[in-house]
Amino acid sequence: MSVPTLLLQIDGQPVRVKAGSSVAAALRLAGGMGVARTSVTGQPRAPFCGMGVCQECRVLIDGRRRLACQAVCTEGLRVETSE
């Protein structure tokens, strides 16, 4: 039996994940370090605590700033990692 999957967009790129995945997991699947944002000093930041405490995984999800580790992927979600 195949696991249901979802298609979402990360910075305009299509990414397919298993249903139930967190956005943090999707960032990792999208490649590299799973960078979520860039700090004020220009350093890349990635999910760290995985439980909503460190605030390092902030991304724009459908235009709203949220924590990638606390957001579950849905079909057609648009994620932006710019800031």
Add this chain to the structure above:
Amino acid sequence: MHAEVIVIGAGIVGAACAHALAQAGRRVLVLDAHIGGATGAGMGHLVVMDDNPAELALSRHSIAQWRALAPRMGEDCAYSACGTLWIAANEDEMAEAERKQQRLHAHGVDSRLLDAPALARAEPALRKGLAGALEVPGDGILYAPNAARWLLAQGGASICVEHAKVDAIEDDGTLQLADGSRRSAPQVVLANGIEATTLCPELPIRPKKGHLLITDRYPGTVHHQLVELGYVTSAHHSDGDSVAFNVQPRPTGQLLIGSSRQFGTTDPAVEAPMLARMLQRAIGYLPGLAELNAVRSWTGLRAATPDGLPLLGKHPWREKLWLAVGHEGLGVTTAPGSAHLLAALMTGAAPGFDAAPYAPRGLPETA
């Protein structure tokens, strides 16, 4: 280093004192225990306050000094000349805005009144129906921990900073350190904030706890530091818990939201009911805040004196000891003016304004 002055505490006040003393030609040793304090916890707003003439004189002179220093300060000090808008919610508060403008004008501080449409144009994120505001363009903000480090670095070889905790001040003014060693100098400045009473229990200082919260980056949401004009009545002249609307746009695009005041606690925990009250108040002025993401909230302790003015000057009976404590919620603003006065008193120079209102008071006459 053979120090002529020892400063206890490297918060914004201790750093400013060391800086001013070094400028006056003194060799200064700064001792700091790295236990942190209000400088790392506060809002870093540079605001002219006019609750009384002494507060106005000290904040006005201090802001002039900050403005003079600002062009040389590093970018990480995050100085921004954003100015303050004192928001009037109704006609009574608008009348207070006018009185405030007259008081500031009488002391040469620039400000201008905004009517309701002008306020809405200046800060479209504010809720509709506010009466107006008083804009004080000379006010600003900075990031106090880095400003403190910058002030110390300006001293060059004249300022030496040592990581050490002072455990006691002996009768002859010698300092006992936690590692068992001692330090002494002809003059000692006590500038360790809320911890001052652990070394001098006789000081009339009590903690006033405050909550702050910072959001994620939303550049351009607000442009000025925004404070409710009710601030003075809601937060200052009361002994009970209080909150007031106070929002600051950080250069990063984050919004720093304050503020609360509580007596009778030194518990650093963030208290959800108090935080909720504070945020409700803020959302009442800036409804859009409810949609934003908060990143962190924390608390700090202000060192409050009974009359709200700092204690600046010679300790009445402790040998060699000078006081620079009790700056409450205005110590970042008033650090340079406080340091200027204290350094003048300590070196026998004439201060640029009257030091009398801040002279140590409310202490027993002798030990």
